[in-house]
Amino acid sequence: MRRGIAALTLAAAITVSLTACGSDGSSGAAGSGPVTITWWDTSDATNEAPTFKVMVADFEKANPDVKVTYVNVPFADAQSKFQTAAGSKGAPDVLRADVGWTPAFAEAGYLAPLDGTDAAKDAAAFQPNLVRQAEYQGKLYGIPQVTDTLALMYNKELFAKAGITAAPTTWDELKADAAAVKEKTGVDGFAFNPQGYYAMPFLYGEGTDMIDVDGKRITVNSPAAVKGIDTLKALVASPGVAKLDTTSNGYADVMDAFGSGKAASIVQGPWESANVFKSQAFLKNDNLGIATLPAGSAGKAGAPLGGHNLVAYAGSDAAHQAAAQKFIAFMTSANSQVYTAGKNSTLPTRTDAYTPEVTRNLGIAGYQKVLASGQPRPELAQYSSLYDPLGTELIKILSGQESTKAGLDNVAAAAKKLIPDYATR
Structure with missing residues (x-):
């Protein structure tokens, strides 16, 4: 039976003021209703994406002030598509980015720093070598969602x-x-x-x-x-x-x-x-x-070390960035990672997500033991x-x-x- 992601206490507890005007072409101007953000998910469309679609729906139920437009983008095309979209100020508010893309996008100015935001409030719960792969020049530009x-x-x-x-x-x-x-x-x-x-x-x-x-x-x-x-x-x-x-x-x-x-x-x-x-x-x-x-x-x-970070587009306005931070926090919470691991057999990035339920999966338990030898990318x-x-x-x-x-x-x-x-x- 599917576990109740909608009841995630972390995400439900996060409060973000969404009073700024929406981005051009986006809904959610001040006082006009929910803010709508776009998420480009680069996971496998057949085996992994269904899990994330369920989580998006649960996020919206728990956060009626934010709507998420879900788009599955083939991984092989996502890097170049995001670069093109970001260059024309039309990129999604949130991207599931390969850890190897994060420094390049940060260097280009496409990503918003997440230090001190709601997205990063649980940063201490993530494995340090994975956080290093989400940093660039001393700033945090992503939250690790899954690792390998x-x-x-x-x-x-x-x-x-x-x-x-x-x-x-x-x-x-x-x-x-x-x-x-x-x-x-x-x-x-x-x-x-x-x-x-x-x-x-x-x-x-x-x-x-x-x-x-x-x-x-x-x-x-x-x-x-x-x-x-x-x-x-x-x-x-x-x-x-x-x-x-x-x-x-x-x-x-x-x-x-x-x-x-x-x-x-x-x-x-x-x-x-x-x-x-x-x-x-x-x-x-x-x-x-x-x-x-x-x-x-x-x-x-x-x-x-491989995996994916959730990153936020720097070109979004303040209201959309705040909503994006709320969404990233929800999708990388301990309960969300437990759910994702159970459905997709992927490795969590937080130590508190390796619950007995998760480690009953022998593949996850086995790879958890070898993560310590993983080398972060420069x-x-x-x-x-x-x-x-x-x-x-x-x-x-x-x-x-x-x-x-x-x-x-x-x-x-x-x-x-x-x-x-x-x-x-």
Whole structure:
């Protein structure tokens, strides 16, 4: 039975004065009735959006002074559409923004700071490393709505058949485990999705990143980064590891192999948990193991933090911004996050939303344990744009078409074009 979001005490308690005039073309001028705000939701239209539509209706019931025009915008189009709309002063009052977009939009002046507003009144309840991804130059520009990170997903039954009693803690241990699984069960012990985002743990494992913000340097081709990608290259070429799939269907093929029991482990995020639990190998949900990714030679384990922030458009007038703040507070409240987690199997961003009800979901409980190893993205507007050149060169490197150093030098050159004020090696 659906839980009663309309009864959320936090949202009901928030009071905001909505006395200013409405934005051009929007309803809600002073004394004329409810203020109407527009929300662009970038969630999956089929699997996630229905949950948010219910929450919008519940918000309106609890807050009759605000109406919400809900628009589902495909995630792939949302960044460019918001940029265009914001540039012409026609952007939505609230946007569900990927964490990687927040610095760029803030730098462009498209977002309203939320420090000291009702939207941020519970900021202390959110996990600090997630709040960092909503900040830019000392100001808070978003409230974390949902988060994710990468972990090692593994098939406990296949590991047990190979005599493996615990998840690997180093990449060398994973290589040995993959070989053992292949020898004892005949299936691949590990499969890797060759995209730039999935390669980041190998950089973090060597204590480096693609860039160094404090030193304003491009580090993606540093000796440490080369060592990290060399570790990945050796891993995917090891016995017991699935042949690298560089086709356009590579992602789906890796997931199919894992779900059917033809691959014993993968690097993946919680957004696939619900699908994994529906697959043949994991109909018994407790067969899925979720562990912190192995550490590199620096003794560090790390994975990129992802997720989405709710941000407010700076071009809205005072009345619409106040209504937007009220809406953001409602949608990111503890009760709202409990409801969202229950319906969409996504990870809350607040510590008080990990209730016993939520953590009964084994996927959420598993990823909650690995969130501490998540690495916030640097506060750089262009950072997320570096994943594409890294992914392009990664395929060439892992396929033996070019050396690791040459490929990463190409990534560094692409980065230099994006951030010309950063020094290269």
